[in-house]
Amino acid sequence: MKRLIFALLLLLFSIPACLAVDTPDEMLPDPALEQKAQQIGQQLRCLVCQNESIEESSAPLAKDLRHIVRLQLQQGRSPKDIEAWMVQRYGEFIRLRPSFSAVTALLWLMPILSLMVALLLVRRLWHRSASAPAPLTPEEHRILDSLLKKD
Amino acid sequence: MATLATIFCPEGGHFALALACALAFMQGILPLIGLRRAESPLITLARPLALSQCLALLFAWACLIIASLGDDFSLKLIAETSAINKPWAYKIAGLWGNHEGSLLLWVTLLSLWCAGLALLPAPTTARPEALPPRLRARILALLGLVGAGFSLFCLTASNPFLRLWPVPADGMGMNPLLQDPGLAVHPPLLYSGYVGFAVPFAFAISALLEGKADALWARYMRPWVISAWALLTLGITLGSWWSYSVLGWGGYWFWDPVENAALIPWLTGTALLHSVLVVEKRSLLQGWCLLLAIATFAFSLSGTFLVRSGILNSVHAFANDPARGLFILGLLGLYGGGSLLLFAIRAPALPSPQTGFSPLSREGALLLNNILLCTLCAVVLTGTLYPPFMQLLFGRTLSVGKPFFDATTIPLTLPLLAIMGVSVALPWRQARTDKLLPRLAPALLVTAGNILPAFWLFPTPLAAFSALLALWVISAALCDLILRLRSLPVGDRKLHHLPRSLWAASLAHIGVGVTILGLCGMAGSQERLIEARPGTHTTLTGRDWELTALTAHHGPNYEAVEAHLTIRHHNAHGPILATLTPEIRLFPQQGQRTLHVAILHRPLEDLYAALGSVKEEHDPQGQSHYTAILRLHENPLASWIWLGGIIMALGSGLHLLPARRRLLRMKRQVQA
Amino acid sequence: MTLTRRHLLAALPALGAAGLGVGFVRMLHGLNQGHFDPRAINTPLTGRPVPDFPALPPLSDTPSSPPGLTRGDFQNIKQPILLFIWASWCLPCVEEIPFIRHLATSLAIPQSSHTAPLALWGLCYKDHPTQAAHWLEQAGHPFTRLGMDREGQAAIDWGVTGVPETFLIMPDPQTGGRIVWHGTGSLTDTLYQAHIHPQLETVP
Structure with a gap:
């Protein structure tokens, strides 16, 4: 019975599933190099699954790409070269972190742009404080503090 | 039973849904007419209409649940998502795991919020902050209008009560990945949060219509913002917990469009939570607060529906139906666009504040917090929408994923944490540096004292620095609590005598700190991928993990293989720390398998094991051996991430409890 | 106001x-x-020269089997090439069979003067030779060159994300073949008429 279940399971295990655990034999023997490979892999998108890096996906193509990353690292190529190699074949789409270009300028500049607009708007509020009533006297402060404490 | 089934039949539910839709229209229109013509009978209709709409929708749910439990596959929804051998709990929970059911849930939760508003007692001298009847009628009417549009959508384009002919003998079953207790509770919680922001939205529209958003208005609105925020926080926490414990590869946040869609209203909701305070205490930022209330609800709507239209490249997208997509966009345009248009017309007429801000004051800090939160929101929104818009406008395909979001959001979160610590010590209006420093000194000392341990304990300088900031937030909140306690009269120095709002704010801040500490801890997670036969030992961070056996068992609608792992301290002969049994479940009906990870939560780390696959090998003697592929993790401080979320949600919920002053007054009344 | x-x-x-x-x-x-x-996924190969890829062996060593595929084969082509990336285990590739069969037979008939003759080449992706042979049998042996990419490495050089995919390559003596069109998914007559046929008419 037990063997039957195992057999059944093994038969169906060939269904490709995203988000699965992979085999350890594709890992590099050198832990430092393997870590470097994982870092590169996490920047590259799995082209078959949605919104996953090739490190996380167990799709066959992702597996092949992982293998290529490791092969090229062993050949002594730099992470930059490997990413360029991938982009040459699969286009900008493969980068999970788009490179800065005219097309992605708005995306990358959004934080600064948004902060600048906000500060520009707030500056007017701050400016207005110049015409605000004079700051409270220490006596008024004391009264206000006691009132606030009561609250 | 037979009579019960005839009363609660699908047609009954269908009728109840249609009735609810009609009631929602009446709830939306009649009180508004009443308010305009000052006819109080029409105004008082708002409450009974809201309650009966809620009852009708609950009846519709009862019908749907009874049909699902009775395996009525003549209903299309049930035939497509259920099956005879599905466990009964998932027959109920599975109802909201699809487009039709989740929309009905959305409408029902909205009606529950309305019922909550309708059931609250009218203002008395003991409860002066309760909603005055006219305002309540207006809010209920606006919520009725929102509900009307969505129940109409539910009836016409996404009806859960549609029949199927011929009736199949068995259903198609549910996606096994969704058969998880966490995921059964996750949508209702998340949706209650999303829908809850409809109430502040209605407050904002009401304020725009009346042309006044004063401190009292903010005071009325605040509890509703807090409750919606708390539920959304819980929903997001649970969702993240689900992806950690079910998806099976140790991550907890993937920056998927669906996750971003929940994060965006959470960020604007958090900004709203803080700006409403400024309106209440200083009568400043009214326009901004109104805009945030509208934006939060509009983002909630888009988050719930747009993600499912197929526009965004998400794993979670439901099967897309063009008619539905356009209907949803129409509703979004009507509610979101219409209210923004109203804002554009009416907001400039709001009284403009005469006083300004001092940068060094509570309101100054809250303003900065709003700026950073909204910048974060802008970044997440841009990152989520950039790929489809680039493709639409320039025909370019590109990806925006985790590495981008990590690189942009972390630098914005760190200053936010720094401000959080300072802001609790700042008084309203104008702070004096000579008074501020002594208030902050204890927290500063605690943080400074932990610099070395942090850099020693955490794996990267960034993680250590973030952890220090988290510690700063926690210690500042605690320090503020202690100082406020000491400022109470000597005989009255009890923790529960502190105002509820102070407790709520402090706990919410502590929760944020705890979550950030958890995130920093997870940066140092260790994992190992092994191929093991029973009896194999592996060492991971000074502990011995042994695969003792591989076994198989049957579930109600699946077959499973379990790996039994024993974890020992130090080495293979050390004392046993725990046993973990990760498993793989195979659902033959769907031909799909799911991983069931085993997690041992410890206060300072999670031990986490996932079984990847099992291989059978034969040796020359014809004996078969099984080899398992296992992924073992040690995740430091992992459970703190979700613990922090729970502290945030429950802590801020404290604010909703009756204030102590009123409790005392009530006690006195009872004694008298 | x-x-x-x-x-x-x-x-x-x-x-x-x-x-x-x-x-x-x-x-x-x-x-x-x-x-x-x-x-x-818009792969960036359109408009570029044929990429370098490892030499691919033929299906079998028998003389009846079409020769394998190398980068050098594109160097001196005189006619446009339609390169199919396929595998017998992929369902859309099986669905594609009737069209390929039809295309191959129509190309065998002498062409009208203004359309350049087109050659069909194949790249078989991660497939077993026996199953691949069966697929070829059904499709009526359409390819004049066929490379077996057992490891899938050459397909990666071509920027292939899944089977089937199709490339239209124009002769270009300087670069040795230039890719002018790249399609993902099965090739249908509508796609052929819309994208490939107009390209063939531009060839002198």
């Missing part, structure tokens, strides 16, 4: 939302019409 800065600022959110709304409507429209696909 005079327009002040307050009015402009208050109108900004509505304008932004309107912009997003128009975008969403166009995307939904595109989704329904089939010209907007959020999951599309």
